Amino acid sequence: MSRPTLTNKVSKLICQDILAGEFKPGQKLVVAELKEKYNVGASPIREALVQLSWSKYVKLEPQKDCWVAPVCKEELNDLYESLRVVSSVLLKKAILAGNEDWELDALTSYHKLSHLSFNETFCWKEWEERHLQFHISLLEGTDSKNMFEFFRDLINQIKRYHYFAMATLKSESDVLFNIGEHEMIMKQVLAKNSEEAISLLDNHLLNSMQRIETAIDIAKQSQRS
Incomplete structure (x- = not known):
């Protein structure tokens, strides 16, 4: 090799x-x-x-x-602040420029995500990979390629925090299973309601960040005990 x-x-x-x-x-x-x-x-x-x-x-x-690399709220907040700004711009551009193929890709990614059921056989790794692909597909219709690459870099860094949260929350990890938020975003995107779609996506990202902050707090408390 x-x-x-x-x-x-x-x-x-x-x-x-x-x-x-x-x-x-x-x-x-x-x-x-x-x-x-x-x-x-x-x-x-x-x-x-x-x-x-x-x-x-x-x-x-x-x-x-x-x-x-350690996990810390300062880096997490910085990453999500950038992600929220970039995602809002890209989603607006994607809705304006996106064609039928983009809509189909985004809808397909959503359906793959929504078909996962939270039960005893639930696989968090599969959820995270499908969740990541949904967000990529949602913004991929943009014509701002450099900004989209920056978005890809941000979510790759945040991915480590997502896995950390999944491993840390464990017994209460159902709080991470938020398919309802994705459904609302998808509906507004298909309706080409940019303002509402952007608002829902921003709230979704903020909620995700707060869940990870909870995981960081739990991990710190566990280390002290």
Whole structure:
């Protein structure tokens, strides 16, 4: 396997383990231990960690330590402030510029999300992936490609917080299952009611941020006890 391909594979594996909670926020990542875990050499590990530092999943200091990026309200609020502004602009543009294919893609993504039932077999990972795709499809009709790429970068960073919240809330994780909010957004988008759709999306993002803040508070209380 070529070096770039191997590096990308290792980066993806480490990322998956961070999202799954195998590596906790703030946990030190030791190259020697990662070599043994993933059965690869030191160079692909180091290169993968550099890649993950670009996406802000890990903190990396040259010649020093590397650790999983911590979770904190300050970063969360900053990410969501940017996401709310960008999403509002993109949704307005998408509704104005979006064609029938865009509407169909967004509706398909919504139906895939809504078909998940919150029961004993519910899979949070599947929910998160479908939830992410719904938001992408919703804004993909825009003609502002650079802004859309910035949006993709933001939601990739926030994805780590979503997984953290799912793992932390556990017994009360049903508060994250908010299909009703998505249904209302979808209806207003299809009706091309930009103002109401933007307002609903903004409230949805704000609610999501507050749920994650609750998870951060619970985690901090657990660490103190």
